[in-house]
Amino acid sequence: MKIVMAIIKPFKLDEVRDALTSLGIHGLTVTEVRGYGRQKGHTEIYRGAEYAVSFLPKVKIEVAVPGDQVERVIGAIVGAAKTGQIGDGKIFVMSLEHAVRIRTGEADADAL
Amino acid sequence: MTFAHPVRAGLLSAAVGLAAIAGFADMALAQATAAAPAVADKGDTAWMLTSTLLVLLMIVPGLALFYGGLVRSKNMLSVLTQVLAVACLSMLMWVAIGYSLAFTEGSPFIGGFAKSFLAGVAKDTVNSGGTIPEYVFFAFQMTFASITPALALGAFAERTKFSATLLFALLWGILVYYPIAHMVWQSDGYLMKLGALDFAGGTVVHINAGIAGLVGALIVGKRVGFGKDLMAPHSLTLTFTGGALLWIGWFGFNAGSALAANDVAALALVNTLLATAAAALSWMFVEWAAKGKASLLGTVSGVIAGLVAITPAAGLVGPIGGIVLGLVGGAVSFFFCTTVKNAFGYDDTADVFGVHGVAGIVGSIGTGVFVSASLGGVGVENYDMATQVWNQIVAVIIAIVWCGVISAIIFKVIDLTIGLRPATDAEREGLDITDHGERAYNM
Numbered sequence: 001m002k003i004v005m006a007i008i009k010p011f012k013l014d015e016v017r018d019a020l021t022s023l024g025i026h027g028l029t030v031t032e033v034r035g036y037g038r039q040k041g042h043t044e045i046y047r048g049a050e051y052a053v054s055f056l057p058k059v060k061i062e063v064a065v066p067g068d069q070v071e072r073v074i075g076a077i078v079g080a081a082k083t084g085q086i087g088d089g090k091i092f093v094m095s096l097e098h099a100v101r102i103r104t105g106e107a108d109a110d111a112l
Numbered sequence: 113m114t115f116a117h118p119v120r121a122g123l124l125s126a127a128v129g130l131a132a133i134a135g136f137a138d139m140a141l142a143q144a145t146a147a148a149p150a151v152a153d154k155g156d157t158a159w160m161l162t163s164t165l166l167v168l169l170m171i172v173p174g175l176a177l178f179y180g181g182l183v184r185s186k187n188m189l190s191v192l193t194q195v196l197a198v199a200c201l202s203m204l205m206w207v208a209i210g211y212s213l214a215f216t217e218g219s220p221f222i223g224g225f226a227k228s229f230l231a232g233v234a235k236d237t238v239n240s241g242g243t244i245p246e247y248v249f250f251a252f253q254m255t256f257a258s259i260t261p262a263l264a265l266g267a268f269a270e271r272t273k274f275s276a277t278l279l280f281a282l283l284w285g286i287l288v289y290y291p292i293a294h295m296v297w298q299s300d301g302y303l304m305k306l307g308a309l310d311f312a313g314g315t316v317v318h319i320n321a322g323i324a325g326l327v328g329a330l331i332v333g334k335r336v337g338f339g340k341d342l343m344a345p346h347s348l349t350l351t352f353t354g355g356a357l358l359w360i361g362w363f364g365f366n367a368g369s370a371l372a373a374n375d376v377a378a379l380a381l382v383n384t385l386l387a388t389a390a391a392a393l394s395w396m397f398v399e400w401a402a403k404g405k406a407s408l409l410g411t412v413s414g415v416i417a418g419l420v421a422i423t424p425a426a427g428l429v430g431p432i433g434g435i436v437l438g439l440v441g442g443a444v445s446f447f448f449c450t451t452v453k454n455a456f457g458y459d460d461t462a463d464v465f466g467v468h469g470v471a472g473i474v475g476s477i478g479t480g481v482f483v484s485a486s487l488g489g490v491g492v493e494n495y496d497m498a499t500q501v502w503n504q505i506v507a508v509i510i511a512i513v514w515c516g517v518i519s520a521i522i523f524k525v526i527d528l529t530i531g532l533r534p535a536t537d538a539e540r541e542g543l544d545i546t547d548h549g550e551r552a553y554n555m
Contacts, residue, residue, distance in 0.1 A: 044344060045403055047413060047463055048450035051342050 001096040001108065002070045003062060007033065007089040008081040010059045019080040020063065023072055027112070031060045039087030058089060064096055064112050153243040159373035160248045166364025167255035171199045171262055174361050178354030178416075179266045182462045185346040186542025187270045188552035194274060195262045198281040202258040205285050210257055211250050213290040215240075220302035222291045240299075242371050252368060253293075260289055260317045266462030267325025268332040271539055274547040276532045283522045284324060288515050292316050296507065307500070308507035309483060309492070311380070312369035314424025314476040315511040322469020323515040326460060331523040332532050334459035336539050348409055355412040359388060362419045366426035379490070380426035384419065387438030391418025391471075394442030402450070410446070417445035417467050421475035428479055430488025437478045441471040473508055480504035 008016060013030065020028060034055040041054035065073050074091055082088055101111040176195040180188050202210075212227035227233060230250065239249035261281040265272075295301040296310050303315070310316060335343065345351060366384045370377035395414025400406040421441025422434050429437065449466035460466060480501035485491030492500060526532055533539070538546035545551060 045405070045407065046344055046409055047466075048453045049343065051344060053342075 001064060001099060001112065002067055003064055003094045003096045004070065004073050004077070004091060005060065005062050005094065006077050006081065006091045007035065007058050007060050008077070009083065009087065009089060010057060012081040012083075013059050013061070015080040016061060016077055019076040020073065023069070023076055025063055025065065025069075025073065027063065029062045031062075033058050033060045037087070037090065056087070064099060066109055066112060150238040150243070152238050152245045152248075153372070156243045156372040156374075157245060157248060159377065160244045160252055160368060160371065163364035163368025164248065164252045164255055166361045166368065167252070167259065168361075170358050170361030170365060171255070171259045172196055174354050174357035175259065175262055176354065177350045178358055178412075179269060179462050181347040181349065181351030181354060182266070182345045183270050184343060184542070185552055186544055188346065188544060189548050189550055190274065190543035191265070191269050193548055194265050194269070194277045197274075198262045198265060198277060199258040201278060201281050202261055202285055203254055205282065206250075206254040206257050210285060210290050211253065213286070214257075214293040215253065215298055217298070217300050218294070220300060220305065221295055223294050223298060239371070244371060249371070252371075256313060256317060256365075257285060257289055257293070260313075260321050261285060261324070263317070263321035263468055264324040264328060264464060267460045267464035268328040269461040270543065271335045271461075271534070272328075272332050272532055273530070273534050274543070275530055276526050279526050279530060280328070280522060283525070284519065287518045287522065288320065288324065289316070292320055292511055292514060295510070303507045303510065306503050306506060307492075308503045309428055309479050309500070310424045310476065310507065311427045311479070312366045312423045314420070314472045314479070315507050318420045318423060318468040318472030319476065319508060319511045320515050322465045322467075322472055323512050324519045325464030326458070326469060327516055327519040328523055329458050329460045329465070331520065331527065335461070336536055338459045339457075345409065348412075352408060352412055355415055359415055359419060362388075362423075366419075366423060370427055376427040376490075379431075382431050383422050383426045383429065383434035386431050387422035387425075387434040387441075388415055388418035390435040390438030391415065391421060391442030391445075394418075394439045395446045398443050398446050402446075413445070413449065413463070413467060414442040417441045417471040420468050420471035421478070423472070424476045425479040425482060428490050429482035430490075433478075433482030433488050437475055437482060440478065441474045444474050445471045476508050477501060477504045 006016070010032075017028060034057055036054050036056060039056060041052060041056060044051045044053055061077075063073065070093060074093070077091055098108065099111040100107050172195065176192045179195065180191045183191050207230060209225065209228050211230070212225050213223045216223040216226045218224040233246045233250065235245070235247070237246040238244065239246045242249065261284055264280075264284070265277055293316050295303045296308065296316050298304060303310075308315075337343070363381055363384055367377040367380040370380055392411050392414035395417060396406045396411045399410040418438040418441055421437045422429075425434060425437055445467050448470045449463045453460060453463070453466055480503065481487065481497060483489040483492055483500065484495060484497055523532065534543065534546055
């Protein structure tokens with residue numbers, strides 16, 4: 001099992017969700033985050049005060065998937081979240097040791 | 113206030129004219145008529161009741177939201193509470209001694225205690241030389257005395273203890289506002305006798321608040337993290353809402369200062385629209401050219417700068433003169449809020465000096481120019497532009513020096529007694545929690 005974590009542009013969230021749903025992915029966790037990569041921030045000016053805002057708002061999604069689905073999930077996220085512009089985000093994949101569904105006690109692949 | 117005497121003079125000349133036509137026998141009758149107790153005019157009274165509440169609208173919620181939106185969310189309630197409580201305190205001070213010290217005969221610099229706690233003022237008393245119940249005149253002027261210290265608070269917001277702001281309002285009203293209001297608006301006042309013009313409070317309210325704010329910002333000191341931390345306004349939506357309410361309420365402030373529902377009020381209303389529109393666009397386009405973008409905060413700031421600049425001139429200059437005052441006021445205020453403030457490095461949280469002080473000075477001096485009948489103003493008897501402008505400058509300088517010196521003493525005294533600033537940790541946490549025990553947004 002793997003955790004696929006993707007940092008994407010906020011307005012791409014619905015497209016990514018639709019793409020994952022069409023693959024049969026049933027669960028997804030979303031967090032509003034801020035950060036920076038290659039994309040530069042912007043300047044905000046309030047009367048005389050100028051602030052360089054270097055942390056931009058992004059959405060982080062986390063999805064737990066069986067190991068054999070990882071490449072399809074990555075493909076779906078890339079396909080849905082890509083604009084070709086700088087700041088499209090990144091995908092990180094991590095090993096997942098164990099999973100439990102709280103309501104039933106089902107474990108691992110049955111819990112996903 | 114400015115028109116109290118022309119009105120009285122008009123009544124007198126009408127009485128004299130009547131006597132000349134009717135002959136000696138009827139002259140006694142005319143004098144008897146003139147001596148009859150003045151009766152309030154219903155139309156004037158209705159407009160002044162409305163104006164009084166419009167100025168209250170400027171304070172709460174107008175000014176409170178305008179400033180509240182400009183601070184960080186952790187200090188939102190502290191600004192709202194300070195503005196509300198200082199306004200309420202100023203009202204009770206006004207009935208106790210303020211009205212009497214400002215609007216009774218006394219020395220050229222301060223009145224007496226004859227009308228303390230409204231002594232001698234009854235339901236049927238009419239304001240001196242005017243046509244409205246003295247209760248209404250008292251209440252209208254009370255809203256002015258309430259908004260002025262509340263305006264100053266914005267300059268040292270986010271870093272001043274609540275108790276210190278209340279003590280400031282108490283001392284500053286007595287030592288600064290009442291004397292300057294007396295000097296400018298009372299018939300025996302020093303600046304009134306000098307011939308300085310201030311239709312609705314350019315010196316009394318705006319220069320006064322701007323200078324007190326600047327002195328406060330300097331003595332209280334910069335906010336922790338100023339120049340390093342992000343101190344962006346937490347809600348320009350609320351600042352816009354408050355700014356719009358200020359504009360609406362300002363018609364009570366300016367057109368109400370005619371103290372009657374008449375042609376002067378109409379002129380003040382037109383000026384309060386046109387000068388404001390001109391200043392908003394002036395700030396917006398200058399900022400667009402200088403910084404690359406036209407901002408909402410800049411445009412709203414231009415609205416306020418225009419309202420301030422036209423305040424001393426509202427019933428005295430023509431509409432085109434008013435537009436010129438607005439254009440100049442907006443651009444000069446922008447320059448002070450950006451270039452000058454950054455050059456000197458003082459921390460004026462809501463730009464009280466940059467907007468109210470600076471546009472107030474532009475308007476007060478500009479009134480001396482555009483009151484000229486040749487420039488579309490209403491004119492002044494024996495008008496000479498150089499003399500009038502000089503009188504305006506003298507009034508501005510006296511207001512700056514009086515307010516600056518006494519405000520500095522007041523802030524120093526507060527600092528040495530109860531203290532001006534909260535502990536650094538408390539300031540970091542935010543005054544909403546540490547001063548008031550509550551949070552603006554529980555989401």
